[in-house]
Amino acid sequence: MHSFGNKVGQALKQARQQIQQLLGAEHESEIIFTSCGTESDNTAILSALKSQPDRKEIITTAVEHPAILTFCEHLEKEGYIVHKLVVDKQGRLDLEEYQDLLDKKVAIVSVMWANNETGTLFPVEQMAEMAHKAGVLFHTDAVQAVGKIAIDLKNTKIDMLSVSGHKLHAPKGVGMLYLRRNTRFRPLLRGGHQERGRRAGTENTASIIGLGKAAELAMQHITFENTTVKTLRDRLEQGILAAVPNCFVTGDPDNRLPNTSNIAFEYIEGEAILLLLNKAGIAASSGSACTSGSLEPSHVMKAMKIPYTAAHGTIRFSLSRYNTEAEIDRVIEAIPPIITQLRKLSPYWSDKGAEQFTPTYA
């Protein structure tokens, strides 16, 4: 114990309070700092399984982030039963299907608050109530949602919630798990007393303090995100849809994050679009197979039954409070010639528009 360390300890305490406020958590001790969103997700699920060894089932969705899905697929190999809720063409869940699955065999429900590709919001507060009534733990991966929409955990039945720092402008490599008081818990990392023994290992203090500050700033800008940023997003989307034929917004446009727009450009491929956007100084991301190195298009697009010729051409535009109207207008201007250029190369497209093309598939 020494006075230098004490200063850092105070700063960590402040960071904990800052994120507590952003989440509307009742107690600051409900905040556990981790290394990333993935660690938070894995910890939540594993804890639920270890603390209730007689429950062998997990409910999640088909469109979760790999931090949940890949881990669940691994657990399946170990004998656990994983139910993946399906989504409709707008990426929405069927709550009746969910209700039917809730019973005493289920250790935990893990459903993302907002989808990372489309921004579609899931009714997690309602789903947590349903789980609570059935006596089942509820976790939400809120990595995309925190800092973009208002959250007040003390007035929900959510037991656990994952946050990733860099999604709200904190440094990369820091995350957080919210753990409601009195929730049975088994740590992933065991060792020292850090984070009250719930996450042993030296704290990444600089990044945690950064996360605290980012949480404070995000809190101040929640209204701004849902007014100004949303308006910019809508301007971008309408500009593109008006200028480019054969493209559409994926997900549920009426019920999504204010900063996300995912547009499918038919008959061309996403990585090719990104390469040309990058050349124009525009950074976006794609659900195309080729950007990730896997051969399949995004599991989110497949779950929504978006045809392959469109799923491979999906581009996600993520805005932040640092974007300007001038930037948005520059993107609206840059997109149409890029799409035209690539469609000229596409066998699915001719001067007259979409063309019938049925290659021999290998």
Add this chain to the structure above:
Amino acid sequence: MWDYSEKVKEHFFNPKNAGAVADANAIGEVGSITCGDALRLTLKVDPQTEIITEAGFQTFGCGSAIASSSALTEMVKGKTLDEALKITNQDIADFLEGLPPEKMHCSVMGREALHAAVANFRGEEWSNDHEEGALVCKCFGIDAVLIENTVRENNLRTLNDVTNYTKAGGGCTSCHESIEEILTKVLTEKGEVFEHEATPSTIPTQKPYTMTNIQRMRRVETVLESIRPQLQRDRGDIELVDIEGNKVYVNLIGACAGCQLEFQTLSGIQQRLIEELGEFIKVIPAKLREQVATA
């Protein structure tokens, strides 16, 4: 973002021969449903000489798919059909100064389109036996279907077996868990159990001290012989030049020679020899022999 070569970027940003050839008489249309690439190759072939006079492509696909198509059209122009058919996907990748391993299938699609177009010109039926599963080994571009089939056909039992037969797992090692899962699956189907320390299925091991010089040389030869089929599958080969103490001198031939992965290939072979002979072996390209001698 991918680390594409300058040549790939050049052919993506400014593709050559984009669009369909108007009066084409050889058309190949192929695609891969899983990775969502599709290509229409249109050629104009002189019926007398069978020389390709014009070539055009239309491609739905990523940067390297478009670049591979552009490269292909440049490569086939002026060639006869028979000459063009000799072009391998490795040739297309080489023309582009290399493709990332995950993108090698783009060059495969180019070659398939060419074969389909030639079949179309000659009035033949083109069918494809090319299978594509989920990519397991990213270092060598080996997919799950190939690994599973190889395990089944050769009764492979260990991770090392799989690496020796397919190269999968011989690079960064991050796919070892997936390979062991495939082994577990196939062995379970046969009513057997996967043990990660099982004796390798090929070439019974002997203790080195029981071997005479000639036995030891034969053993090196046997090991190399067992590796050759997988090199030949990649259109390469290996030749044993000499054995001098613990130094084994070899020549890599064909696609293996000068291949970007030459070093990994050699160290894989070296590892295999070390295991099989139970002593330290250094595999050295014969072309470097003089340097080694003078060093």
